[in-house]
Amino acid sequence: MNSGSIEQSKEQISRHVAGSTPSRRRRFLEFLLGGGIFASIASVVYPVWRYLIPPPVTDLGGDEVVASKVGDLKPKGSKIFRFGNRPALLLMTAEGEYLALSAVCTHLSCTVQYRNDLQQIWCACHNGLYDLAGRNISGPPPRPLESYQVHVRGDEIVVTRKREG
Amino acid sequence: MCAATKSSLPGSGRDNLSALTRARNWLDERFHWATLIGPLKEKSVPIHRLSYWYFLGGITLFLFLIQVGTGILLLLYYRPGANEAFESVQYIVTRVQFGWLVRSVHSWAANLMVLSAFIHMFSVVFLRSYRKPRELTWISGMLLLFLVMGFGFSGYLLPWNTLAFFATKVGTEITGQLPVIGHSLMVFLRGGEDVTTATLTRFFGFHVAVLPLLTTFLVLVHLALVQYFGISIPPGLESRWKAAPDQKREMKFFPNFFLRELMAWYITLAILGALAAILPWELGTKADPFAPAPAGIRPEWYFMFMFQTLKKIPAKVWFMDGEVIGILLFGLAGALWLLLPFFDQAARGRGRRFIMGAGIFALSYIIAMTTYGYLAK
């Protein structure tokens, strides 16, 4: 307790001794400094605060993407959606089963399309054909299309990469 | 910086004391606060022509704190694993508010921290602060430098882009060349024979748990030792000041040097912010393990001098593999450098000159080989 009050007295004396003009200057400097420190801290805290709030889209979908909603596709219908950084194809077979495959043709990377007249996947660029499992069955494509797993979660159709066995 | 008090005569009641003084009193009643911080108030820093170099340790610490902060923020959104890592970094940089800033700051501060740690180390060599009694401070510092480079190596892989993947492949391959333990060490680092998603998980564990734990411990030891021994005075000045004590110039650490250190930290922050906003760190392309290595893979700049040396050593030296000799030589150099203080006293005076010479050689060699590595091809 004693040391505290002596401290305080020292402060007051030094303030008196220092005189009025330096004290005003000192106070201005304190204001400037305090303001600067506050502002610079704010310019750190503000971005951090915004960063911590989760964005509305929770996923960029490298591994799992909601491709569509139930009811959007009819039998023999299809849709192109983004999976990771490449296009992918979601289709519904005549029997109502969902299938999802990479939509990047293995020949020269054109985007393939589902032909519901042939019930096969066709590439317009050089007439390549794949079956619904992605196997390359005709034309130039040298390799099959990568196929993905489809799950129906509630009213969402979720496409995920196949897990290694 | 205390809150203004009413001017009144000393010896008045509690309502006259500032909040800060009241807090101090509270702590003192329980922990003898005044005695605890007493030595800190006495701490002084020698002032001379080369005093500016004293800021470097603090700057390195500041950058480390920034890394911890931004690292924790990145941890909230990053996902380790070959299928998700690149996409999660892409997500941070595109969707998360100010994610681009946090990520760029983290990448730039990493590089600045390695640079600042190296400069700090070399300034200690040339100011000869490693001398008795500060040998352990030097050793803890060198170990910290190795840990910082480990941070750099493990962190570089985490975005899982093409450059990082192949740089890690080459780096761990070189480790595998060590005789006897090389292969086991490589398998340990890679989590298997090749660089796969297992490597990513492992590096992630090293980067966010193992290395931070070791570093925190060593930083505390390093700081405690610095506090204990005080700031070293360059030897020439030391003898001069001992002869004429009135010539000694010192500055109190609190608040004078501390405020200057704070300025240095702010300037570092300014440089960091400018780099992050004007030269943002790029994302690259997602790593494809089956694609051939792109031309011109390089490690990060702080490994370049070693990489370039290994490239230039002939394939076979005598009967041994050139690369193995290179790695062993660097290992030996590192070990000797770690034990530097113990050579200082050797051969009365010659040891000191030898270390100075070795320091100049090491610095020039690193700069030359790094430049060469970037200019070549």
Next chain:
Amino acid sequence: MAIWQSKAIAKTGFILAAALFLAGSARSETQNTCLDCHGALDPPLQVTPEQFASDIHSQKGLTCADCHGGDPTKADPDAMSKAAGFRGKIERSQVPQLCGRCHSDAAYMRKYNPTLRTDQLSQYQTSVHGKLFAKGDRKVAVCIDCHGVHDLRPPSDTRSKVHPLNIAQTCARCHADTSYMKKYSVPTDQFAQYSNSVHHDALAIRGDLSAPTCTTCHGNHGATPPGVDSVHNVCSKCHAFQDQMFQRSTHKVAFQSAGLPGCVVCHGNHGITHATDAKLGTGPQAACMTCHKPGDICDQQRGEILSSLTDLDHAIKNADKLLSMAESSGMEVSQARLDEDQARDALTKARVTIHSFKKELIDQDIQAGLKIAAKNLQAGQAALAERDYRRKGLGVALMFILLTVGGLFLYVRQLERDTHVQNAK
């Protein structure tokens, strides 16, 4: 085990091994003594064992005698006697029949490769080579000219003369030889032209084995240039979309009645280069203007089509430039890059739709492409605006930081002046 028992086992084992060895060698190496001498002779009689070992016939267990007759087990000149059935050098006029003796016999070939076709000889007889051969021409290609002889490899072997990568060179051996082809009325620039074509690039440079070579369009054993009306069938095997459009267009009927060979009219046959918009122009590469007159309605339509294609091309390039600028400043534009692919797809589709020669259809594709390109341009502008916003934000933050640094500096100076004053007092 007693010593005598182990000795007996050893003896039996040895006899068994010897028997197997002899039997084995008798099976795997059908005696072919011809090579003992002919391997040491000079060409044209030279056939080395190494050479013949690489031949598929040898690998299947056939010997010299299966084509040349004679006795492969004898090691003396008796092996080449008439009595042994020796035929000597096979004349060119005999080659197709000789090869066909086995290769047209389905029952025989089934023993070696059930999926191998057995109609090569009959196909050959329908080809230009075969027809001229039947008339007595011995300069035309026979089996061994393309397939080789004595070191004949299956087409799937990259060293085979008829592997897709090597076919063009094999055909060119004769067809690019002006002096050899002098008496025939066919041009000899096909190989030179083909070597400049996109198809050659795809095959030889990119290694795309699905790309066409001579036999893809002409056939191999039944090699004949496709008839004027069949050209589009050949091209449409890969370029189906373009053919679909063309078949429904005005030009199909026009070309047919003029006896023009479909796709070849605008694109050439051997030297097919990458088709550019210049084909729709009026310069040296102009395709339309080789028939149409300047000023007529078709010329007008052509001009309009060309300008809308150019518009879309420019729109895509502008958006791309902006996005690249944003990307090099560190902005992340992966979604827009994906959409750029879509815009380019629309342009490609528009160029394919040219073959319908219907401006409305082409315009549809162009409009779709322009919409996407406009969206991408907006994305690029937004990215650049965001970059500027970030730099402004940085400027503000830097100002605060420098303010603080200045404040600290002045404060420290003030503090030390005060302390100095205090110490002095």
